[in-house]
Amino acid sequence: MKITVRLFATFRENREKESTIETxxxxxxxxxxxxxxxxxxxxxxxxxxxRGKTLKDVLSEGDVLALFPPVGGG
Amino acid sequence: MTSRRSARYMRNGDCITEDEQQLLSRAxxxxxxxxxxxxxxxxxxxxxxxxxxxxxxxxxxxxxxxxRQILSNPDNLGRNKALAAGLHVQxxxxxxxxxxxxxxxxxxxxxxxxxxxxxxMDALDDMAVRKIVAGACQEMGKVYIYxxxxxxxxxxxxxxxxxxxxxxLFDYHQRRGEEVRLGNPSFTPAVVAGIExxxxxxxxxxxxxxxxxxxxxxxxxxxxxxxxxxxx
Numbered sequence: 001m002k003i004t005v006r007l008f009a010t011f012r013e014n015r016e017k018e019s020t021i022e023t024x025x026x027x028x029x030x031x032x033x034x035x036x037x038x039x040x041x042x043x044x045x046x047x048x049x050x051r052g053k054t055l056k057d058v059l060s061e062g063d064v065l066a067l068f069p070p071v072g073g074g
Numbered sequence: 075m076t077s078r079r080s081a082r083y084m085r086n087g088d089c090i091t092e093d094e095q096q097l098l099s100r101a102x103x104x105x106x107x108x109x110x111x112x113x114x115x116x117x118x119x120x121x122x123x124x125x126x127x128x129x130x131x132x133x134x135x136x137x138x139x140x141x142r143q144i145l146s147n148p149d150n151l152g153r154n155k156a157l158a159a160g161l162h163v164q165x166x167x168x169x170x171x172x173x174x175x176x177x178x179x180x181x182x183x184x185x186x187x188x189x190x191x192x193x194x195m196d197a198l199d200d201m202a203v204r205k206i207v208a209g210a211c212q213e214m215g216k217v218y219i220y221x222x223x224x225x226x227x228x229x230x231x232x233x234x235x236x237x238x239x240x241x242x243l244f245d246y247h248q249r250r251g252e253e254v255r256l257g258n259p260s261f262t263p264a265v266v267a268g269i270e271x272x273x274x275x276x277x278x279x280x281x282x283x284x285x286x287x288x289x290x291x292x293x294x295x296x297x298x299x300x301x302x303x304x305x306x
Contacts, residue, residue, distance in 0.1 A: 008291050009227040010252045017298075044246040050305035052242030066302065068291070070246060071224040073253030074111045074199035074263075 001025055001061035005032060008068045023059065030055040032065060044070035082167075083123055090122070094279050099125040101278045104188050106130050106179050106207060107197030108155035110258055111221055113144035114267030115195050116159050120166045122275060127163060127170060130187055131155040132178030142260045179203055184210045193217045193274050197267070201251065205244045208233065212240055217277055221270040225256025226295035228266035232273045232285040238304050239287055262294060 006018050015036060023032065029048070033040050033055065045068035046053045059065065083095050090098070103124050105115050108131035116129055133155050135146040145158050160174030175187060179198070184207055188194050194216050198204050204220070211218035212235050220231045220243060233239045269290060276282045288303045 009224065009293060010256070012293070012296070041247075044248055044251065045243065047242070047302070047304070050303055052238070052245065052304070054245075068229075069224075070201060070248040070251030071222045071227055071229050071253070072199065072201040072204075072248065072251030073223045073258045074107050074109060074197045074221070 001027075001059075003027075003032070003059050003062070004064045005036070006064060006066045007036070008066065009071060010069050011036075011038060011067055027059050028055065029053060029057050029059065029065065032059065033067065036067075038067070042069055043067055086123075090275070090279070094281075095123055097278055098123045098275065101193070102126040102128075102191045103193045103195060103274060104128040104130065104191035105159075105195045105197055106187075107199065108145060108159040109133065109139065109197065109199065110142045110263035111223065111267050111270070112155070112159070112195075112197030113146070114264050115197050115221075115271055116163060117144060117166075118267065118271040119195075119274065120163045120170055120172075122271065123167075123170075125169075125171060126173075126191075128173045128175060128187065128191055129156050129159040129163070130175040130177060130179055131159070132176060142258055142263055144264075179207060181206050185214065188214065188216055191216065193219060193277060195270055195274060196220045196222070197270075199253075200249060201246060202249045205246075208240060208244050212236075219270050219273050219277075220289075221266045222251070223258055223262045223266050224251050224253035225258065226262060226293060227252065227256075228262055228269075228292040228294075229289055230266055230269045230273065230285055230292075231289040232277060234286060237287050238306050239289065242304055243289065262292075265292060265294065 047066040139146040154176040156174040163172040
């Protein structure tokens with residue numbers, strides 16, 4: 001199945017900001033995060049189709065996954 | 075006849091009308107943090123004519139603040155940031171009721187400090203404290219204007235009680251973010267603070283489009299600004 005992955009802020013360093021990838025049914029957010037060489041513990045905000053999700057959630061065909069690193073300064 | 079007060083706000087033109095100016099003068103805003111974001115936020119709220127500003131920060135200025143914190147200067151290093159903010163607001167406009175609180179915000183004092191305000195402005199630098207404040211605002215029905223920065227990047231959202239952004243934005247385990255590696259330059263706090271203050275003004279005046287149930291993500295390195303809608 002195909003999903004779209006959108007990366008924000010520092011996750012874009014040396015990576016495409018948006019890419020469509022082919023994954024197996026049952027793929028979890030955490031699996032995709034590892035595919036992009038992002039340590040799962042470095043992800044702060046996860047959205048699938050604009051809804052808040054977790055690393056353990058399973059993706060479906062056509063999903064748009066958005067990943068944000070922690071931004072905490074003031 | 076033009077009064078002295080209206081001359082001060084004349085250049086707000088049709089952007090903020092005289093009636094709207096009155097609404098701002100009656101609004102009560104709490105700014106949590108008087109550092110990078112907070113300095114610019116306080117400056118802009120004071121210039122905009124907000125009548126009551128509570129400014130909270132337990133920290134003191136040090137030399138490493140001089141690259142970006144507009145309230146810091148070589149003469150006030152070692153002084154409390156909230157007290158410096160209070161003096162600055164008085165210098166801009168002595169009619170503003172500005173209450174400086176030289177304390178760190180925590181679960182123990184957050185309700186007492188935000189209780190008498192309509193809007194809480196986030197200028198914090200600790201994600202664990204943000205979580206506490208966001209939770210208190212949900213509980214007390216306060217509008218929380220979230221803002222955070224790291225290097226070239228920033229985020230802003232306007233969160234009312236029950237908004238979907240509340241569980242989404244504060245479901246993290248981290249205490250610090252990418253700012254630890256990237257630092258914070260002089261310009262990112264100004265950009266994010268400007269958006270936070272514009273959200274605050276629009277919320278009080280009930281005009282324009284707000285960042286409710288959405289988040290603006292700013293990437294100044296690549297000039298990419300995106301408003302991400304969060305589905306309810």
